[in-house]
Amino acid sequence: MAESNSQLLRVHTLKSVCSSCSVLELCLPIGLTCGEVERLDTLIAQRVKVKKGTVLYRTGDPLRSLYAVRLGFFKTSILSVDGREQVTGFQMQGEMLGLDAISNDHYACNAIALEDSEVCPLPFSLLEKLAHDLPSLQHNLNKLLSQEIVRDHDMLLLLGNMNADERLAAFILNLSQRLNMRGYSSKNFVLRMGRKAIGSYLGLRLETICRSIAHLRQEDLVDMRGRNVTILDLPGLKQKVTGCHRHTEQ
Amino acid sequence: MAESNSQLLRVHTLKSVCSSCSVLELCLPIGLTCGEVERLDTLIAQRVKVKKGTVLYRTGDPLRSLYAVRLGFFKTSILSVDGREQVTGFQMQGEMLGLDAISNDHYACNAIALEDSEVCPLPFSLLEKLAHDLPSLQHNLNKLLSQEIVRDHDMLLLLGNMNADERLAAFILNLSQRLNMRGYSSKNFVLRMGRKAIGSYLGLRLETICRSIAHLRQEDLVDMRGRNVTILDLPGLKQKVTGCHRHTEQ
DNA sequence: CGCACTGTTGATGTGCATCAAACAGCGTGG
DNA sequence: CCACGCTGTTTGATGCACATCAACAGTGCG
Numbered sequence: 001m002a003e004s005n006s007q008l009l010r011v012h013t014l015k016s017v018c019s020s021c022s023v024l025e026l027c028l029p030i031g032l033t034c035g036e037v038e039r040l041d042t043l044i045a046q047r048v049k050v051k052k053g054t055v056l057y058r059t060g061d062p063l064r065s066l067y068a069v070r071l072g073f074f075k076t077s078i079l080s081v082d083g084r085e086q087v088t089g090f091q092m093q094g095e096m097l098g099l100d101a102i103s104n105d106h107y108a109c110n111a112i113a114l115e116d117s118e119v120c121p122l123p124f125s126l127l128e129k130l131a132h133d134l135p136s137l138q139h140n141l142n143k144l145l146s147q148e149i150v151r152d153h154d155m156l157l158l159l160g161n162m163n164a165d166e167r168l169a170a171f172i173l174n175l176s177q178r179l180n181m182r183g184y185s186s187k188n189f190v191l192r193m194g195r196k197a198i199g200s201y202l203g204l205r206l207e208t209i210c211r212s213i214a215h216l217r218q219e220d221l222v223d224m225r226g227r228n229v230t231i232l233d234l235p236g237l238k239q240k241v242t243g244c245h246r247h248t249e250q
Numbered sequence: 251m252a253e254s255n256s257q258l259l260r261v262h263t264l265k266s267v268c269s270s271c272s273v274l275e276l277c278l279p280i281g282l283t284c285g286e287v288e289r290l291d292t293l294i295a296q297r298v299k300v301k302k303g304t305v306l307y308r309t310g311d312p313l314r315s316l317y318a319v320r321l322g323f324f325k326t327s328i329l330s331v332d333g334r335e336q337v338t339g340f341q342m343q344g345e346m347l348g349l350d351a352i353s354n355d356h357y358a359c360n361a362i363a364l365e366d367s368e369v370c371p372l373p374f375s376l377l378e379k380l381a382h383d384l385p386s387l388q389h390n391l392n393k394l395l396s397q398e399i400v401r402d403h404d405m406l407l408l409l410g411n412m413n414a415d416e417r418l419a420a421f422i423l424n425l426s427q428r429l430n431m432r433g434y435s436s437k438n439f440v441l442r443m444g445r446k447a448i449g450s451y452l453g454l455r456l457e458t459i460c461r462s463i464a465h466l467r468q469e470d471l472v473d474m475r476g477r478n479v480t481i482l483d484l485p486g487l488k489q490k491v492t493g494c495h496r497h498t499e500q
Numbered sequence: 501c502g503c504a505c506t507g508t509t510g511a512t513g514t515g516c517a518t519c520a521a522a523c524a525g526c527g528t529g530g
Numbered sequence: 531c532c533a534c535g536c537t538g539t540t541t542g543a544t545g546c547a548c549a550t551c552a553a554c555a556g557t558g559c560g
Contacts, residue, residue, distance in 0.1 A: 059497065078407055079497040086407040100403065102396035108498070109403065128389065135382060142378075145395035146352035152402035153350065153359065157328055157336040159409035160453035164548070195507065203410035205549060210508055226507075226557085247329040248309065248358070414516070444538065455517060460540055476525085476539080 017041040018120075026094030026182065027068050028122070028140055036134050043130060044120050050074075056097065056111040056119065063101035065121035069093050072117020073192035076109045077200070087201040089151075090114075090193060092178060098124075099148050114192040154246055159203045162244045167202040168212040169240040172222060176231060187234070191227040216240075267291035268370075276344030276432065277318050278372070278390055286384050293380060294370050300324075306347065306361040306369065313351035315371035319343050322367020323442040326359045327450070337451035339401075340364075340443060342428060348374075349398055364442040404496055409453045412494045417452040418462040419490040422472060426481060437484070441477040466490075 018029050018040045029037045047070060050056055056067060059078065074091040088109055091097055097119070100108040131138035158167055180186035191198075195206040202209070216222045221237045223230040231237060268279050269287050279287045297320060300306055306317060309328065324341040338359055341347055347369070350358040381388035408417055430436035441448075445456040452459070466472045471487045473480040481487060 078403055080407060080411060080494050081497050082493040084411045084494060086403075086410045088403045088406055100396055100399045102392050103400045104393075104397075108400045128385075128392075132382065132385060132388070135378075138382070138388065139378065141392070142352050142395065143354075145392065145399065146350055147354075149350045149395065149398050149402060150353045150358045152399060152406065153328055153336075153338045155406055156338055156402065156409065156453075157330060159406065160336045160450065161330060161334050194505095200410065203406075206507080207509085207550080208548060211548090214508080243332040244330050244334060247331045445540095446538085456539080457518085457541085458516060461516090464540080 017044065021070065021120075023068075023070060023094040023182075028096070028137065028144070030140055032134065032136055032140075036137065039130060039134065040137065043122055043126050047118050047120055050113040050117045050119060052113055052115045052117075054113050056113065057101075057107045058110050059107060061107045063098065063105045063107060063124055065123050066099065066101075066127065067097040067111075067119040067121055069095050069097060070118045070120050072119075073114040074111050074117065075114055075193060075197055075201075076111050078109045085200050087197055090175075090197075090201070093182060096144055099145055102145075114197075157244075157246055162241075164202075164204055164208050164212045165215050166241055166244050167204065168198075168209065169216065169221070169237050170245070171198065171202060172216075172229060172231065173237055173241060175229075176234075187231045189229050191229060267294065271320065271370075273318075273320060273344040273432075278346070278387065278394070280390055282384070282386055282390075286387065289380060289384065290387065293372055293376050297368050297370055300363040300367045300369060302363055302365050302367075304363050306363065307351075307357045308360050309357060311357045313348065313355045313357060313374055315373050316349065316351075316377065317347040317361075317369040317371055319345050319347060320368045320370050322369075323364040324361050324367065325364055325443060325447055325451075326361050328359045335450050337447055340425075340451070343432060346394055349395055352395075364447075407494075407496055412491075414452075414454055414458050414462045415465050416491055416494055417454065418448075418459065419466065419471070419487050420495070421448065421452060422466075422479060422481065423487055423491060425479075426484075437481045439479055441479060 017038075018024060018027070019034070019037050021027070024037070029040055032040065050072065056074065069091050071093055074097060075087055076089045076091065076097065077085050077087045079085055091111075097111050098107060102124070127141070131141055158170055162170065175189065175191075176186045179189050193201075195209045199206040199209045204212075213222075213224050216237075217224065219233075219236070221231075221233045221240065223232055267288075268274060268277070268290050269284070271277070274287070279290055282290065300322070306324065319341050321343055324347060325337055326339045326341065326347065327335050327337045329335055341361075347361050348357060352374070377391070381391055408420055412420065425439065425441075426436040429439050443451075445459045449456045449459045454462075463472075463474050466487075467474065469486070471481075471483045471490065473482055
């Protein structure tokens with residue numbers, strides 16, 4: 001039995017390596033040579049399945065690994081003392097979980113799978129060592145961290161300056177674009193999170209989310225029934241956001 | 251003349267090194283050995299003075315250096331296309347500017363000095379090389395980036411869940427604590443930014459800031475006249491924020 | 501089939517934005 | 531020196547966007 005188990009594990013391990021991973025071009029290995037990706041492979045003992053609703057890590061847990069999302073969908077959130085939840089992000093394949101834990105070796109948020117998912121745990125101490133050997137990996141890690149900061153600043157702009165309809169439009173456009181980058185339809189997709197989570201992310205109540213959905217529908221910009229989203233008028237939707245959207249020169 | 255000039259520069263250079271810098275224990279060199287700090291010194295060609303109101307860098311400028319604030323006070327902000335401003339942070343001595351530029355080699359915000367200030371430019375490509383030689387420097391850089399993410403997430407919680415009075419209380423407490431860490435009074439300090447900038451940072455209008463100040467004064471929590479702040483009731487002020495404040499286990 | 505959960509829509513209230521005016525501080529120039 | 535304008539701050543009156551409370555519809559699961 002031990003043997004058959006190790007056989008199974010081996011198969012699993014072989015499948016888990018970065019070099020054969022379909023999200024390689026969106027993940028940590030961007031721009032690494034084949035040889036470098038192979039060394040990155042050695043980090044990943046195995047992929048881990050995370051069932052829908054399962055907590056990947058909790059606030060305060062000691063940092064062991066960063067997690068690359070290989071498949072599925074996560075949300076990260078922080079909790080106030082009196083139980084109010086602030087969703088800090090939604091992560092899909094190729095995106096990294098746990099970056100906030102580097103600050104003090106403990107995760108600073110909760111990460112929950114919104115659907116059956118799969119992650120590649122990257123033991124952080126090993127990752128740091130490997131990054132030392134592979135400067136472009138180190139550079140990628142730096143970039144990843146910095147990108148998260150830029151994203152967060154964009155969220156500050158959203159929360160500080162946009163009204164409910166604009167926030168929702170920006171949210172839908174953001175999802176659309178990220179799905180598109182991954183080869184999925186940018187016009188037609190299904191939400192992995194409920195209205196409450198969207199509301200928490202956008203700093204609104206779930207009822208307000210519903211009403212803003214109704215507004216966008218009345219303007220024939222999107223069709224949303226339940227969790228199914230169809231973008232009817234992409235330029236119109238963008239119009240709704242630009243103006244209050246980030247000014248990025250170059 | 252060239253000689254006397256280089257003499258002057260030399261003096262300035264000598265004074266600029268990390269090893270003799272008073273904010274060393276709050277800056278990049280935390281935990282570095284003397285030898286390591288000396289190597290970090292080689293990065294810093296000279297300190298740069300930045301006059302009040304001067305732009306240190308703008309959105310879209312190519313990343314050349316990160317900047318350690320040695321003295322003074324900065325604000326960073328992003329601009330929406332139609333000119334609305336979102337302040338993303340206020341930086342004081344020992345804090346780093348430009349971390350968001352690593353994401354794509356261009357600064358993603360504007361940095362402006364709120365008073366006459368002084369920064370240590372850290373040429374980023376050199377910093378990366380040096381970090382490769384000094385693992386603990388690399389680790390510090392990673393931590394710095396991650397800490398910025400955690401701070402930003404706290405701001406999301408603030409903007410998403412707190413009312414005006416709570417936001418202002420949190421803001422004052424945050425300043426008080428950071429000043430305290432630097433050896434200044436935590437009860438008595440002067441604001442370096444105007445009501446408008448505070449409002450932008452906290453997602454509120456300047457009039458609302460004024461009113462919230464009035465509220466906190468009426469409750470005898472703080473005395474604020476103009477830019478002078480006196481904290482009268484620290485526990486009371488904290489009380490105002492806890493409840494909606496971040497739940498951090500351990 | 502019934503129950504729980506999620507989403508939708510309506511009625512009402514409130515916290516903050518907006519508009520407006522007065523005031524304080526401060527440097528400039530007459 | 532004071533008059534002046536400029537900028538930043540304070541306070542009041544009003545309106546509106548979103549929260550809150552409540553009822554109901556749709557969906558999925560045991």
